[in-house]
Amino acid sequence: MNAFTAIVHRDLLLVMRRKSEVLTALFFFVIVTSLFPLGIGADTALLRKIAPGVIWVAALLSTLLGLQRMFAADYADGTLEQLVLSPNSFTVLVFGKIVAHWLVCGLPLVLLAPVIGIQFDLDVQSLKALMAALLLGTPVLSLLGSVGAALTLGVRGGSVLMSLLILPLYIPVLIFGAGAVYASNVGLDITGHFSLLGALLILALAFVPWVSASAVKIAIE
Amino acid sequence: MSNVNNLSSSHVMSWFKFSSPSAFYPLAGKMIPWFWALTIIFGAAGLWVSFFVAPVDAVQGQGYRIIFVHVPVSWMSMFIYVVMATWAGLGLILNTRLSAMMAQALAPIGAWMAFLSLWTGAFWGKPMWGAWWVWDARLTSELILLFLYLGFIALQASIDNVRRADKAGAILALVGVVNVPIIYFSVKWWNTLHQGASVSLTKAPAMAQTMLWGMLLMALCLWMYSIAVGLMRVRAIILEREAHTDWVRQLNEVKH
Numbered sequence: 001m002n003a004f005t006a007i008v009h010r011d012l013l014l015v016m017r018r019k020s021e022v023l024t025a026l027f028f029f030v031i032v033t034s035l036f037p038l039g040i041g042a043d044t045a046l047l048r049k050i051a052p053g054v055i056w057v058a059a060l061l062s063t064l065l066g067l068q069r070m071f072a073a074d075y076a077d078g079t080l081e082q083l084v085l086s087p088n089s090f091t092v093l094v095f096g097k098i099v100a101h102w103l104v105c106g107l108p109l110v111l112l113a114p115v116i117g118i119q120f121d122l123d124v125q126s127l128k129a130l131m132a133a134l135l136l137g138t139p140v141l142s143l144l145g146s147v148g149a150a151l152t153l154g155v156r157g158g159s160v161l162m163s164l165l166i167l168p169l170y171i172p173v174l175i176f177g178a179g180a181v182y183a184s185n186v187g188l189d190i191t192g193h194f195s196l197l198g199a200l201l202i203l204a205l206a207f208v209p210w211v212s213a214s215a216v217k218i219a220i221e
Numbered sequence: 222m223s224n225v226n227n228l229s230s231s232h233v234m235s236w237f238k239f240s241s242p243s244a245f246y247p248l249a250g251k252m253i254p255w256f257w258a259l260t261i262i263f264g265a266a267g268l269w270v271s272f273f274v275a276p277v278d279a280v281q282g283q284g285y286r287i288i289f290v291h292v293p294v295s296w297m298s299m300f301i302y303v304v305m306a307t308w309a310g311l312g313l314i315l316n317t318r319l320s321a322m323m324a325q326a327l328a329p330i331g332a333w334m335a336f337l338s339l340w341t342g343a344f345w346g347k348p349m350w351g352a353w354w355v356w357d358a359r360l361t362s363e364l365i366l367l368f369l370y371l372g373f374i375a376l377q378a379s380i381d382n383v384r385r386a387d388k389a390g391a392i393l394a395l396v397g398v399v400n401v402p403i404i405y406f407s408v409k410w411w412n413t414l415h416q417g418a419s420v421s422l423t424k425a426p427a428m429a430q431t432m433l434w435g436m437l438l439m440a441l442c443l444w445m446y447s448i449a450v451g452l453m454r455v456r457a458i459i460l461e462r463e464a465h466t467d468w469v470r471q472l473n474e475v476k477h
Contacts, residue, residue, distance in 0.1 A: 147393075151376060151392060152376070155379050155380055157379060158379075161375055161376060164372050164375055165375075168365050168372065169400050169404075171404055175410075207399075211395075211396060215392050218385055218388040218389055218392070
């Protein structure tokens with residue numbers, strides 16, 4: 001537990017020292033979502049309809065932007081090897097890095113989402129659904145993304161390759177996340193969507209840190 | 222009793238012998254012509270049944286006959302992914318080189334099957350539904366399966382260290398195989414939620430016995446084809462990876 005908090009703290013500290021990298025991903029999220037109305041037109045009924053999909057796709061892409069950073073710097077300077085050698089469970093350490101990534105790249109999206117939602121003329125009910133869906137969905141994105149980040153460590157063209165590997169795996173989150181907002185928009189029951197998002201989160205929490213840890217070990221062996 | 226045990230253990234030993242590339246290479250070479258022969262036999266029989274024996278469909282006319290290619294390639298595309306992930310997983314657990322080579326050899330065949338399934342599906346969809354593409358659950362998940370294959374191939378191709386490429390590919394294949402059912406059901410439920418087009422593949426009428434036979438024969442033909450091509454590809458991969466060894470240099474086909 002101590003090692004876990006230490007690694008989260010360390011990763012957050014590193015981010016605070018270099019804020020620009022994280023802010024770039026967040027600005028990307030804001031800019032991409034703001035471009036859609038410009039490309040499609042300001043018809044509010046249409047915007048309300050496409051808002052869930054647009055916001056979720058932008059969230060997927062901006063999560064991808066931050067993923068490369070999860071292990072790359074530590075891999076380059078040898079920190080990862082030291083972490084593997086440390087007496088603490090490497091899976092717990094990897095989980096700490098994933099949590100740090102989510103705090104930096106996932107949580108801000110949840111907090112930014114209502115502002116973007118207002119641009120798309122979503123009502124209060126849908127905004128709440130959007131935030132709740134992102135709160136459940138973005139951790140899954142960080143978790144699954146860590147597998148891609150670990151597999152493409154130190155590989156030529158790694159970041160492009162990673163999006164090819166990871167985006168297909170993101171599809172269930174996209175479907176249920178955007179589906180929840182859409183359903184709330186048209187007044188349907190949304191509990192099913194949230195149950196499924198929760199199930200995905202639990203599954204990912206149970207297995208992914210372990211898979212990522214073994215993927216990192218393969219990369220540095 | 223001990224005799225039986227001895228026998229079975231020697232049996233097991235002889236099977237494990239072929240997990241070494243140098244023992245498997247000549248065996249695969251001997252098997253390939255047989256699988257090609259079976260491919261041709263099943264293919265000829267399957268095509269004959271599907272074109273001349275199977276009756277014309279009451280609703281869809283002659284156009285439905287693409288089903289005899291479309292359905293077997295779709296089956297194969299899904300089945301090969303599972304086989305590929307199994308080989309990759311075996312390679313990861315047992316650390317056998319040949320298993321990883323098998324997985325690597327199967328990936329392009331599976332991707333090809335997935336592509337053929339989408340392509341023939343489009344040819345079938347145009348006359349029957351009036352559209353090349355519909356966001357039906359099966360079409361969408363087949364497309365995603367193709368993406369998963371391409372991801373596996375791309376990952377293996379971009380890592381220079383062979384051992385690492387094998388292991389990384391194995392992890393990706395295993396993650397993919399867990400995700401395939403999740404993706405399938407999510408796409409299926411998404412489809413029922415949005416329900417844009419009102420076409421359904423599941424409302425197909427009960428199939429005539431001969432149609433089923435045609436499909437089964439074609440599926441067997443594709444099985445044999447996949448095994449034959451898989452063995453050929455595995456032999457090529459073995460030669461490529463073992464190029465530095467003596468036994469490869471001693472081979473007749475390498476010497477000349």
